[in-house]
Amino acid sequence: MRNLIVALILVGACLHALPSQAQQQDRGERIRALRVAYITDKLQLTPEESxxxxxxxxxxxxxxxxxxxxYKADLDLSIMKDEDVERSITDRFEMEEQIIKLKRDYFQRMKSFIAVRKIAQLQRSEQEFNRELLKRIQEARFKK
Incomplete structure (x- = not known):
C-alpha cells in the first residue's frame, strides 16, 4: 500500500508541462515506471513473478x-463515402477480433507463471492507473 501511495504522489509530481520532445519522452518513461510499480503493487507480484x-x-x-x-485511421464521417464507412466498421471488428485473440494467447502464457486471480486483477489495475493518471493530468492543467 505504501508503494501505491508513493507511486501516485510521483505521478502527480511528474505531470507538469514539458515542452521538448526529449522531456516528453522522459515523462513517458517515468509514467511507464510508475505504471510498473503500481501494477506490481496491486497484483502483489513476487520478485520471481515480476x-x-x-x-x-x-x-x-x-x-x-x-x-x-x-487499423488506425483518421475518420471524418461527414466526408466519407458509405462504402468507406462500412469498410472502417468491418476493419474495427477485425482489429477487435485480433486483440481478443492476443488477450487469449497471453492469458494462456501468463497463467503458467502467475495466479489466474492476478491476471484477472490486471485489467482492473490498468484501468485504475489510467484513471488516476488522467485525474492528475487534469488537476495539473487546472493549476496553471
Missing part, C-alpha cells in the same frame, strides 16, 4: 499497439 511477468506483459503491449496502429 521477473517473468514484465517481459511478457511488455511484449503483449507492443503487439497490441502494433495491431491498433495497423
Amino acid at each position: 521477473e517473468k511477468f514484465w517481459p511478457v506483459y511488455n511484449q503483449y503491449e507492443a503487439e497490441q499497439k502494433r495491431i491498433r496502429q495497423k
Whole structure:
C-alpha cells in the first residue's frame, strides 16, 4: 500500500508541462515506471513473478499497439463515402477480433507463471492507473 501511495504522489509530481520532445519522452518513461510499480503493487507480484511477468506483459503491449496502429485511421464521417464507412466498421471488428485473440494467447502464457486471480486483477489495475493518471493530468492543467 505504501508503494501505491508513493507511486501516485510521483505521478502527480511528474505531470507538469514539458515542452521538448526529449522531456516528453522522459515523462513517458517515468509514467511507464510508475505504471510498473503500481501494477506490481496491486497484483502483489513476487520478485520471481515480476521477473517473468514484465517481459511478457511488455511484449503483449507492443503487439497490441502494433495491431491498433495497423487499423488506425483518421475518420471524418461527414466526408466519407458509405462504402468507406462500412469498410472502417468491418476493419474495427477485425482489429477487435485480433486483440481478443492476443488477450487469449497471453492469458494462456501468463497463467503458467502467475495466479489466474492476478491476471484477472490486471485489467482492473490498468484501468485504475489510467484513471488516476488522467485525474492528475487534469488537476495539473487546472493549476496553471
